[in-house]
Structures are given as structure tokens and as C-alpha cells.
Amino acid sequence: SEMRHERVKRTKTVCTYCAVGCSFEVWTRDRHILKIEPTHGPANGISTCVKGKFAWGHVNAEDRLVHPLLRDGDHFREITWDEALDVIEKKFKQVMRDHGPDALAFISSSKTSNEESYLMQKLARAVIGTNNVDNCARYCQNPATMGLQRTVGYGGDSGSISDIETAGLVFIVGANPAENHPVLATRIKRSHKFRGQRLIVADIRKHEMAERADIFFRPNPSTDSVWMNGVAKYILDHKLHKPEFITKWVNHFDEFAKSLEPYTLEYTEKITGVPQATLITVANEVAAADGVCILFAMGVTQHCGGSDTATALSNLLLLTGNYMRPGAGAYPLRGHNNVQGASDFGSMPNVYSGYQKVEDEAVRAKFEAGWGVTLPTSTGKDNHQMIDAILDGSLKAMYIKGEDTVTSDSNAGYVAKALAQLEFFVVQDINFSETCRYADLVLPAATSLEKDGTFTSTERRIQRIYKALEPLGESKPDWEIIQLIANRMGGNWKYTHPSEIMAEAASLTPLIAGVSYERLEGFNSLQWPVHADGTDTPLLFTDKFNFPDGKARFFPVTWIEPSEEISSTYDLHLNNGRLLEHFEQGSMTRRTAGIHEITPNSFVEVSPELAEERGITSGRHVQLASPYGRVRVQVLVSDRVQGKQLYMSLNSVDQPVNNLTSSHTDRQTHTPAFKETAVSMTVLPEQ
Ligand code: SF4
Numbered sequence: 001s002e003m004r005h006e007r008v009k010r011t012k013t014v015c016t017y018c019a020v021g022c023s024f025e026v027w028t029r030d031r032h033i034l035k036i037e038p039t040h041g042p043a044n045g046i047s048t049c050v051k052g053k054f055a056w057g058h059v060n061a062e063d064r065l066v067h068p069l070l071r072d073g074d075h076f077r078e079i080t081w082d083e084a085l086d087v088i089e090k091k092f093k094q095v096m097r098d099h100g101p102d103a104l105a106f107i108s109s110s111k112t113s114n115e116e117s118y119l120m121q122k123l124a125r126a127v128i129g130t131n132n133v134d135n136c137a138r139y140c141q142n143p144a145t146m147g148l149q150r151t152v153g154y155g156g157d158s159g160s161i162s163d164i165e166t167a168g169l170v171f172i173v174g175a176n177p178a179e180n181h182p183v184l185a186t187r188i189k190r191s192h193k194f195r196g197q198r199l200i201v202a203d204i205r206k207h208e209m210a211e212r213a214d215i216f217f218r219p220n221p222s223t224d225s226v227w228m229n230g231v232a233k234y235i236l237d238h239k240l241h242k243p244e245f246i247t248k249w250v251n252h253f254d255e256f257a258k259s260l261e262p263y264t265l266e267y268t269e270k271i272t273g274v275p276q277a278t279l280i281t282v283a284n285e286v287a288a289a290d291g292v293c294i295l296f297a298m299g300v301t302q303h304c305g306g307s308d309t310a311t312a313l314s315n316l317l318l319l320t321g322n323y324m325r326p327g328a329g330a331y332p333l334r335g336h337n338n339v340q341g342a343s344d345f346g347s348m349p350n351v352y353s354g355y356q357k358v359e360d361e362a363v364r365a366k367f368e369a370g371w372g373v374t375l376p377t378s379t380g381k382d383n384h385q386m387i388d389a390i391l392d393g394s395l396k397a398m399y400i401k402g403e404d405t406v407t408s409d410s411n412a413g414y415v416a417k418a419l420a421q422l423e424f425f426v427v428q429d430i431n432f433s434e435t436c437r438y439a440d441l442v443l444p445a446a447t448s449l450e451k452d453g454t455f456t457s458t459e460r461r462i463q464r465i466y467k468a469l470e471p472l473g474e475s476k477p478d479w480e481i482i483q484l485i486a487n488r489m490g491g492n493w494k495y496t497h498p499s500e501i502m503a504e505a506a507s508l509t510p511l512i513a514g515v516s517y518e519r520l521e522g523f524n525s526l527q528w529p530v531h532a533d534g535t536d537t538p539l540l541f542t543d544k545f546n547f548p549d550g551k552a553r554f555f556p557v558t559w560i561e562p563s564e565e566i567s568s569t570y571d572l573h574l575n576n577g578r579l580l581e582h583f584e585q586g587s588m589t590r591r592t593a594g595i596h597e598i599t600p601n602s603f604v605e606v607s608p609e610l611a612e613e614r615g616i617t618s619g620r621h622v623q624l625a626s627p628y629g630r631v632r633v634q635v636l637v638s639d640r641v642q643g644k645q646l647y648m649s650l651n652s653v654d655q656p657v658n659n660l661t662s663s664h665t666d667r668q669t670h671t672p673a674f675k676e677t678a679v680s681m682t683v684l685p686e687q
Contacts, residue, residue: 007033011468012523015052016111016448016454020044020456021332022052022159022182023523024466026449031060033449034466043161043457049182058447059469060550061432065444066473076442080473081484089488091424092128095397101129105395108135108347109402109478111443113453113465116478116517118353120401121346123482124380126371127491131349131358131380132395134405135342138383139410142303144332145343147310150555151318153546155355156460158293158329160527160538165191165286166327168290169198173224173313174299175333176577178208181458184333185209186194186646190282198285199420202227203299204575205647207642213333215281218642221573222303222562222676223272228312229557230268232319233260235555240287242321249545250318254556259556271559273462287320293536297335298577305322307668308557315554323552324541334458337448344512344528345505349380355513370508383409384663384670390418397424399485401478404433408670410661413629428481445473451477453522456528458539462515463525546549562676563664566641566644570626570678572610574646576657602631602655604636604648606681614683621684624648625678629659632684633673646679 016024022044027034033056038046038625058064068084069076079087098560099357108120108129112496117135137145145155152158164170165187177185185208191197192212202224219227234684236257246253265276271668286292294317300309312329322328331661336341346353356363358379362411368375381389387409391396398419409415419425419438427436428443436442450471452638455460471477476484479501495501499517506515514530525538544550566573611617620635633648633655641647644669648657664673 001484003554008038011449011466013338013449013465014335014457014463014467015048016337017051017055018181019337019339019458020181021337021455021463022183023463024048024052028443028468031469031472035462042463042525043459043461044183045665047183047186054651056221058430059328059449060472061431063429064472064475065429065442066475067444068474069442070592076568084441084443085484088426088485091440091490092397096128096240096426097599099394099396102380102398103133104128104130104395105132105381105389105398107194107386107398107400107403107405108133108342109447110136110339110342112342112401112478113338113451113498114341114345114456114462115453115498115505116401117249117342117347118167118501118505119479119486121348121352121480122371123491125352125367126305126373127486128540129376130362130377131378133246133347133380134349134386135339135347136336136383136408137339137343138671139408140298140301140668140671141332141339142295142308142336142671143666144310146307146668147312147332148315148332150311150553151314152323152330152541152552154540155333156331156528157458158323158474158540159326160459160461161187163172163326163539164188164293164295164331165195165197167197167293168327169200169285169292171200171202171283171286171292171294172209172213173202173296174208175295175297176203176205176209176580177295177333180297180331180335180577186246189198190548198289200282200285204642204645205390208640215285216273216277217282219272219274219447221645222305223559224245224300224437224634225305225309225312225557226263226559227266227272227274227279228262228316229260229310229559230265230272230279231261232312232316234265234283234642236260238283240283241319244317246404249324250552250554252409256278256315256554256556259558286316286545291325292320292322293327293331295331297332297333299675300672301666301674304563304664304666304673304676305560306666306671306673308559311555311557315557318552318554321398323545325355326539329540331458337457338455340460341454341462344456347629349382352508353505354509357511365506370504382667382670386434387415387418390421396422397454398422399426399428400435401428401482402430404429404435405440406434407656407658410505410658410674411628412656412658414663428478430475434626442482444473445481446475446477448473450475451479451498451631453477453479454502458625460527461525462512462520462528463528464517464520527645560667563673564662564676566678566679570680572646572679572681574624574626574648574657574660574677574679575641575675576648576650576677602649603636604633605641606635607643607645608637609637609643610635611635616683620686623682624679626660626662627681628662631655631657646681
């Protein structure tokens with residue numbers, strides 16, 4: 001009826017799942033979410049995937065957190081916000097008095113807004129006085145950022161998503177975009193099918209994009225930097241590189257050329273298992289293509305050599321002149337909706353917003369003046385170091401927002417043991433996560449549909465989200481909660497809207513100097529760097545790389561063997577990743593019933609060869625065990641995996657893959673080596 005129609009509200013927002021950054025209008029009537037309608041999304045046009053279109057059940061889920069909860073023995077009781085803030089004030093002050101500010105630590109969320117990550121670092125640094133602040137990019141994307149910062153100076157996608165369609169060759173390494181970045185994958189499928197774009201996939205698992213690829217090869221696990229160097233050496237030896245580009249734009253060529261000497265075709269084949277003929281074909285394709293985009297994700301980063309592999313792929317792009325033009329460059333495919341922004345806005349232990357170093361005195365002086373405080377001088381602890389610091393007794397209190405650390409971090413048993421030892425632990429989330437079970441105090445946060453703010457997508461695109469619904473119950477937007485805590489601790493903050501937080505961040509951060517809510521109004525968006533006059537940067541490098549002399553740098557890397565060796569006891573390699581229908585551990589997507597039912601059980605993919613050897617078929621239960629723990633899962637026999645490779649979805653709460661992963665990390669960034677896991681598989685009796 002007319003009346004009903006009038007009550008329908010249409011609100012522009014951005015998807016809360018992956019970092020493709022699809023934007024659309026959400027239609028609501030009262031608290032009902034009626035539909036998602038893509039209209040003018042810059043990244044997605046009129047498309048969305050199943051998650052963006054349907055997976056909003058978490059917003060009105062019956063088990064949303066709607067009151068602060070205080071631990072009372074082994075259960076929790078509802079308390080008021082005032083009581084919750086009293087507890088925080090008392091405990092934080094007590095820990096600060098007894099142990100100093102570095103006994104506290106703060107973890108922001110890659111799901112919350114830019115403004116909220118900015119405030120989280122400000123709370124830690126300006127109010128508490130510690131640089132112990134991080135976000136979950138530590139679990140995934142930091143090695144990608146490191147590899148690009150070393151070579152080209154900025155850790156971000158080289159161009160826009162739409163540019164990928166113009167590349168002569170798309171090269172996907174250790175990423176599964178058809179399931180994890182579906183709308184982006186659709187664009188590649190289209191340009192591959194209809195515009196003659198070449199597609200190469202390097203992965204240990206034959207996922208959908210691998211099936212479509214012109215060339216698909218399976219390197220041995222954790223050897224990607226070796227074939228990248230091998231391919232680079234072949235290109236150099238056959239003079240297929242771009243000397244004019246290198247002379248003009250890249251430093252340290254001689255060092256790099258020398259570092260490639262060991263990577264003969266024979267050595268490369270021996271380590272990687274990739275046949276020499278394939279290496280030669282790949283080298284020729286990369287050298288000849290009219291623009292190469294390398295898309296990569298966790299298959300590259302989550303190894304002890306993750307940063308080095310990201311570096312090696314950037315070296316290869318520099319060698320072949322594949323930067324500084326549309327349809328070329330490196331595309332780290334960011335996972336969460338705002339994993340790019342959580343780091344951009346300073347929730348990291350070594351940098352303020354815009355990657356300005358805390359140890360740089362001039363930078364620190366600027367933030368001290370801007371915030372009116374004296375700031376701590378040395379780098380803080382990252383997520384990984386925080387866990388160790390709890391166990392060595394130096395870290396006593398922690399505040400985590402929007403992060404299910406127990407299931408997301410590697411070696412879940414070790415992490416849980418640490419969190420249980422905290423003197424005081426606050427967790428803020430939209431529902432009661434596994435991590436909440438270890439909390440002393442749980443704070444109810446608003447969902448993305450219940451607040452204003454901005455997210456930054458994988459293509460460095462800053463986009464507005466607008467409030468479609470009031471926060472459910474007594475939940476509050478994260479920025480409001482952080483401000484309440486800051487003010488209890490003497491912060492004297494007076495933000496009335498996220499636009500004011502953005503204005504402050506922009507005034508202190510050259511990377512986003514020209515960002516304002518006025519400029520982002522409606523479906524407008526800005527890709528960083530955004531200059532003071534409001535011009536943005538769809539193509540990241542046009543007339544210089546981000547170093548003082550404007551030149552990029554070759555950065556030689558050496559390969560190290562994977563941390564968890566296949567042995568006679570742990571004789572299989574376990575890989576892991578997401579499923580199309582779910583996000584991370586499924587705490588949000590599993591709250592939409594129709595989506596939960598598609599893949600209700602945890603499963604492990606087993607190759608037909610291995611299934612035959614062990615005498616098992618699909619549906620059989622097995623126990624996987626590593627030195628760190630075990631899980632019980634159902635078998636799915638699949639030729640996506642080969643030989644002694646297993647693959648398990650990480651979208652599982654009941655049998656988390658991180659019971660099996662180790663505490664080994666990337667050497668440079670401490671990102672866990674999730675993809676270096678050796679396990680045994682025991683077939684369980686039939687039920
Ligand atoms: Fe959301 Fe990513 Fe799907 Fe787009 S592709 S609708 S951003 S999950």
C-alpha cells in the first residue's frame with residue numbers, strides 16, 4: 001500500500017564482507033532489511049555476490065549483543081554502560097599504575113570503519129600512552145604491504161579494479177578470487193572470455209580460476225619466491241626485460257641481477273616442482289604481454305617467507321616494466337571490507353595514520369601538537385608479540401574490538417591459553433564470539449548498517465557508509481564506545497559525528513589530506529593518496545614511485561624452507577581458505593539461515609589418489625592432527641587437490657583449522673605461517 005511504501009527507507013552503504021568494496025542501497029522498513037539494490041557502485045556497477053546480497057542476517061540475529069556483559073564467575077551478567085565504564089576505568093588505571101602503560105594493548109578491527117581504527121590508535125597512544133596497537137592485517141596482509149613498500153614505496157593496489165580488465169595478462173598467485181572476491185573475479189572471467197586476455201594461475205589447489213586459466217601450474221608449497229626468481233632470471237638471461245624502464249625508474253639493478261644467479265631452470269624445477277618447460281612458457285608470456293597484473297593473497301603472504309615472496313613478485317613486475325600504466329602492477333587482494341583502511345588509519349604498532357613512523361621525531365612532534373599530549377617514543381607490540389607478552393607476564397590488560405582472535409590467530413590453543421591469563425580483558429563485538437568466552441567484560445557494538453563512517457576497499461577507494469538503522473538495543477557504534485572509554489581515562493574528546501574524526505585524521509595525514517565527508521557525499525569516492533585540493537589517485541604510480549628520488553628499488557630475496565616440515569608422523573600438507581558463501585569463521589554469514597545450510601559442516605578436501613590409498617570416500621570422518629592440536633572433519637574427495645595436499649575451509653567454528661596451525665611467522669611482519677601446516681590424517685570408524 002501507499003503507507004507501506006512510504007516507510008521504506010533507502011540508504012547507501014558499502015558491503016561489510018570483502019574488500020572489493022561493492023556499494024549499493026539497502027532498503028529497510030523499520031528493522032526489516034528488505035533488499036540490497038546495487039545502483040551506482042564504482043567497483044561493482046550493478047553486481048553483488050551472494051554475501052553482499054543476502055548475508056545480512058547478523059544484523060537482526062537473536063543472539064546480537066545488546067547489553068554490556070560482565071563476567072561473574074563462569075557466566076556473564078548484564079550491566080549498564082555506566083557500570084561497564086566504571087569497571088574499565090578502574091582496571092585500566094590499576095594496570096597503568098602497577099605496571100605502566102605498556103602493560104595494556106589494543107586490537108582494532110578490519111571490519112570497522114576508518115574513523116574507528118583512527119580512534120583506537122589515538123586511545124592507545126594519546127590517552128593510555130602505549131604504541132601497543134594493531135589490527136588483523138597482521139594475520140593476512142602485512143607481508144603484501146611490506147613487499148610493495150620495499151620495492152615501490154606504497155603498499156596498495158597499483159591501479160583500480162577496472163584497470164585489471166585492460167591488462168594483456170592477469171596472473172593470479174595464491175589467491176582464489178572466484179570465492180573470495182567474486183565481483184572482481186567476474187570482471188576477469190569476462191575479459192578473459194571475451195577480450196582475449198591471457199590468464200595464468202599459480203596455486204597448489206585447482207580452484208575455479210585455475211580451471212579457466214590458459215596456464216595453470218602447481219608449485220610445491222612455500223616455494224613461490226623461487227619460481228618468481230627463476231622466471232626473472234630466464235627473462236634477464238634472454239634479454240626479455242625492459243632496460244629503458246629500469247634505467248629510468250629502478251635502483252639496485254646490478255645487485256638484483258646478481259642475486260638471481262642461483263635460480264637456474266634446473267634449480268628452480270628441483271625446488272618448486274614446476275617443469276622447466278612451464279617456467280619458460282610463463283617467462284615468455286610475462287615478458288611479451290601488453291600489461292601484466294599480478295593478483296595475490298594469502299597463498300603468498302601466510303608463510304615464513306611471505307614478505308619475501310611479495311617482494312619477489314614486485315621485482316618481477318619492475319624487471320618487465322609492469323608498473324606506471326593502467327592494466328599493470330601488483331594487486332594484493334585485501335580480504336576484509338576495511339583491512340586496507342585499518343592499517344591506513346594507524347592501528348599498527350610502528351606507524352600513525354598514513355604510515356607515518358612513530359620513531360620519526362618530526363612526525364611525533366606533529367601528532368603531539370595535534371593531539372595536545374606527549375606520545376610514547378618506541379614501536380609497540382604487534383598482535384603476535386602481544387600473545388607472547390601475556391605469557392611472559394608483561395602484558396596484563398587488553399581491549400579488542402571486532403576481532404575473534406581465538407579462532408583467527410594461528411595455534412588457537414596457545415592463543416586461548418594466553419588470553420585466559422589476562423588480568424583484565426575487554427572484547428567488543430556484535431555477537432558473542434569465541435574470544436568473548438575469555439573476556440572479563442563484553443561490550444555490544446553496532447553493525448555496519450547502524451552507523452556512519454568510511455571503508456577503504458582493496459583499490460584504495462575510500463567510500464562512505466550511511467546509517468540505515470538505529471543500533472539494536474543498547475549497542476553503540478565502535479567510535480562512540482572508544483570515545484566513552486577515552487573520556488573516562490581523561491581524554492576529553494568531543495566528537496559528535498565520524499566526519500569530525502575524518503577531518504582531524506586528514507589534517508595530520510598527507511596520504512589522505514584532501515578527504516572530507518563533503519567530498520565523499522553520495523556515491524562519490526576517493527582513491528588514496530588524496531591531495532589537499534581533493535584530487536585522488538586511481539593509478540598509484542604515474543610520474544614517480546614513493547621514494548625520495550622517485551625511483552623504485554629492486555630488493556633481492558633469498559628463499560627459506562617452510563617452517564613445518566612434512567615428516568613421517570605429519571605426512572600431509574594442509575592448506576586452508578574461505579568458501580564463497582562464508583566469511584572468515586562464519587560468525588556473520590552463518591547467521592543467515594539459507595546461507596548456513598549450503599555448507600553446514602566442516603570438511604577437508606582429499607585428493608582421489610590419497611582417498612584411494614587410505615580407502616576412504618566422501619562423507620567419511622577423519623581426524624587431522626598436528627603438533628598443536630586436532631580437528632574432526634568430514635572428507636570431500638576432490639581433484640581440486642593433488643597427492644598429499646589437503647584443503648580445509650577456515651569458515652568453521654566447531655572445528656577451527658587454527659587448532660592445527662603453528663606459531664611460526666613471516667620473518668619480517670610476524671604474520672602467522674597459516675599455510676605451512678603439516679598434519680596426520682586418521683580415518684575414524686564409520687558411525
Ligand atoms: Fe560484498 Fe565482496 Fe561480494 Fe562485493 S564481492 S558483494 S564486496 S562480498
